[in-house]
Amino acid sequence: MTYNGKFSEPAPVPPTYDFFPNLNGVVTVENCYYYLAFLERFWTFMDTMSLQEQRHYLARAEVRYEKWIHNHFSPMLVPPLDIAFMWHVHKLSPFRCYEDLVLRLPCKKLFDDPLPLYDLFKNEDLTPNDLKRWKQTFGDDEPYCLTSQNMYSGTYQRPCYRCQQMIELPWPNYYDYRFGANHTRFPHSCVPDDGINFWDVARMKIESDLTNGLVAGTLLNPDGTEKVTPNKMVAKVKPIQVIVPQNEMDRAYERQIQEQLRFLGSDYEYDANELLYAIRTSYQGNPSPFSIDLIQAVARQRKFYFDIMSIHWQRPISYIAAVRRYHDHLALIKKHPNVKAIPTLEIDVAFHTHMMHSRTYRNFTLTQLEKVINHDDDIPESSIKEHLREWQTVWSNQNLRHPSIEHRYRFTVSLFLYIK
Numbered sequence: 001m002t003y004n005g006k007f008s009e010p011a012p013v014p015p016t017y018d019f020f021p022n023l024n025g026v027v028t029v030e031n032c033y034y035y036l037a038f039l040e041r042f043w044t045f046m047d048t049m050s051l052q053e054q055r056h057y058l059a060r061a062e063v064r065y066e067k068w069i070h071n072h073f074s075p076m077l078v079p080p081l082d083i084a085f086m087w088h089v090h091k092l093s094p095f096r097c098y099e100d101l102v103l104r105l106p107c108k109k110l111f112d113d114p115l116p117l118y119d120l121f122k123n124e125d126l127t128p129n130d131l132k133r134w135k136q137t138f139g140d141d142e143p144y145c146l147t148s149q150n151m152y153s154g155t156y157q158r159p160c161y162r163c164q165q166m167i168e169l170p171w172p173n174y175y176d177y178r179f180g181a182n183h184t185r186f187p188h189s190c191v192p193d194d195g196i197n198f199w200d201v202a203r204m205k206i207e208s209d210l211t212n213g214l215v216a217g218t219l220l221n222p223d224g225t226e227k228v229t230p231n232k233m234v235a236k237v238k239p240i241q242v243i244v245p246q247n248e249m250d251r252a253y254e255r256q257i258q259e260q261l262r263f264l265g266s267d268y269e270y271d272a273n274e275l276l277y278a279i280r281t282s283y284q285g286n287p288s289p290f291s292i293d294l295i296q297a298v299a300r301q302r303k304f305y306f307d308i309m310s311i312h313w314q315r316p317i318s319y320i321a322a323v324r325r326y327h328d329h330l331a332l333i334k335k336h337p338n339v340k341a342i343p344t345l346e347i348d349v350a351f352h353t354h355m356m357h358s359r360t361y362r363n364f365t366l367t368q369l370e371k372v373i374n375h376d377d378d379i380p381e382s383s384i385k386e387h388l389r390e391w392q393t394v395w396s397n398q399n400l401r402h403p404s405i406e407h408r409y410r411f412t413v414s415l416f417l418y419i420k
């Protein structure tokens with residue numbers, strides 16, 4: 001599919017090889033440009049569908065992304081647009097993405113692979129051989145390009161978190177379950193008397209994770225490194241089989257955890273709070289295997305896209321500025337670790353581009369900043385103003401060494417963090 005948008009031309013070309021700034025080998029003018037082109041391509045396609053169709057498309061995309069992570073090819077095919085976008089929003093949560101892809105599901109190689117921004121920009125048809133590989137892996141019922149025409153064909157299939165038997169539903173039924181429009185129980189082998197709905201599926205997801213000790217949201221330290229000692233509360237909590245009312249999973253666990261805390265004492269308090277927060281944010285109402293609701297995460301990116309498109313992206317100067325200011329942003333985070341850093345839109349574009357290279361991003365921030373910088377696009381409007389004021393003060397107090405953005409500057413890792 002071709003599209004004519006603001007970002008359909010090739011990326012800006014530097015007048016000399018090393019003229020453009022380059023941070024960590026991946027935060028480049030080209031990659032920032034291709035990242036914007038990717039957003040534009042996705043949302044332009046979404047706009048061809050009704051709101052209802054968009055929701056169905058995303059629900060199927062989420063399921064397809066799960067299949068993709070367990071069946072990534074070597075060499076990798078260019079992911080279809082819907083899967084690429086799900087992968088992208090997963091990457092925008094560096095902590096949860098690491099937990100899911102490296103520790104919980106796991107499919108470490110996919111964490112190491114960057115989103116192929118240039119290949120997605122080129123958007124070439126699959127070769128007959130690659131299409132054959134796709135069909136062999138995903139079956140004839142799973143089209144490579146998902147469209148509003150083919151997204152109702154075939155059936156939803158996913159193994160049960162508890163018994164591993166396949167849960168199979170017509171897609172329109174699944175879409176209603178996924179968006180909470182239907183809670184009717186349907187027959188399923190491990191609950192033969194009552195059957196299950198998707199509240200049960202979410203309940204069995206936490207049951208399975210509590211049993212194997214891999215509860216999303218409890219596996220990393222605040223600096224993003226893996227915990228050596230697991231959350232102590234996870235081993236104490238018993239999976240709850242019957243939750244009434246069904247949609248209050250967090251309250252049911254909260255009651256049990258508070259009961260346990262009375263005996264376990266304050267040593268367990270931190271872990272108890274961490275576990276409860278994890279249940280609320282990663283499990284409550286989320287039947288997907290992921291630790292974040294990727295569909296909601298896509299919805300949050302809609303606003304980002306709208307804001308990004310309202311800026312005039314001047315070639316190449318706006319991209320150069322984005323890379324530079326992102327560099328400065330990281331340098332200031334290092335210097336002021338206790339101030340909440342609020343990126344501007346152009347810095348955020350470079351930041352997103354960096355995170356599309358999850359492994360590189362993780363290694364870089366751990367090495368340079370001694371912690372993985374999490375990306376929080378969900379800060380409440382009420383507190384953002386105060387954070388912003390504080391962060392702007394930090395910026396204006398710095399004597400940054402680029403008086404003009406035309407100034408030629410080439411970043412390398414060794415030059416990083418020149419602010420002492």
Ligand SMILES: [Zn+2]
Nearest residue numbers: 160162163190
């Ligand atoms: Zn089952």
